[in-house]
Amino acid sequence: MTDDICGAETVSGEPCQNPAESCPWHNVEDAPDTGRKSLLEKNSDLIDRVSDRLAAGDTVAEACAEVEGITERLYYQWRARAEEDGGVFKQFLQETTRARKGAGRKDRAELERAIRESMDTRTWYKLHMKQYGDQYGDEEMDMRDESDTLTVESEVVEYERIEN
Numbered sequence: 001m002t003d004d005i006c007g008a009e010t011v012s013g014e015p016c017q018n019p020a021e022s023c024p025w026h027n028v029e030d031a032p033d034t035g036r037k038s039l040l041e042k043n044s045d046l047i048d049r050v051s052d053r054l055a056a057g058d059t060v061a062e063a064c065a066e067v068e069g070i071t072e073r074l075y076y077q078w079r080a081r082a083e084e085d086g087g088v089f090k091q092f093l094q095e096t097t098r099a100r101k102g103a104g105r106k107d108r109a110e111l112e113r114a115i116r117e118s119m120d121t122r123t124w125y126k127l128h129m130k131q132y133g134d135q136y137g138d139e140e141m142d143m144r145d146e147s148d149t150l151t152v153e154s155e156v157v158e159y160e161r162i163e164n
Helices: 047-057 062-068 072-081 085-118 120-136
Strands: none
Touching: 047 062, 047 085, 062 072, 062 120, 085 120
16 A cells, blocks of 8 residues: 555455545545435425425425425425434424414414304314313313314214104
8 A cells, every 4th residue: 555545445355546635435534425415405495385385274295296396205204304314304394393383373263263153162162172171180171182183073863763
């Protein structure tokens, strides 16, 4: 090994012929990034575009359909990479979460307005207990569950016909 070349063993078993001080493959501190960048890493404007659609009330599927190049699968993959990879993925997770929560607050406000106008006290009670039931200190009163969905059950009455 001379001082002019790297000399590290390559995959083929031959000594590396790159300059010793600037070999991009064997100088670990300056090793090049060999992985492909994701669409999000190449274009961080996608964060705002997707978040804006979600904040406007679009579902994830609708937002992905409106933003070119993004699928639902990519959306969830990018969110999953936030903790491990950080950077733009963490920003994507934070912004899309903020947008969805904001849209959810708007939806709840609209639902509450509609409930008040229609004087639908049963639905109002269910919504209230789902949101605030834990504050009453009675586990039976706490109607919240782990999901973010509100299920409205239909009232079906079954009866037997009595013949005289």
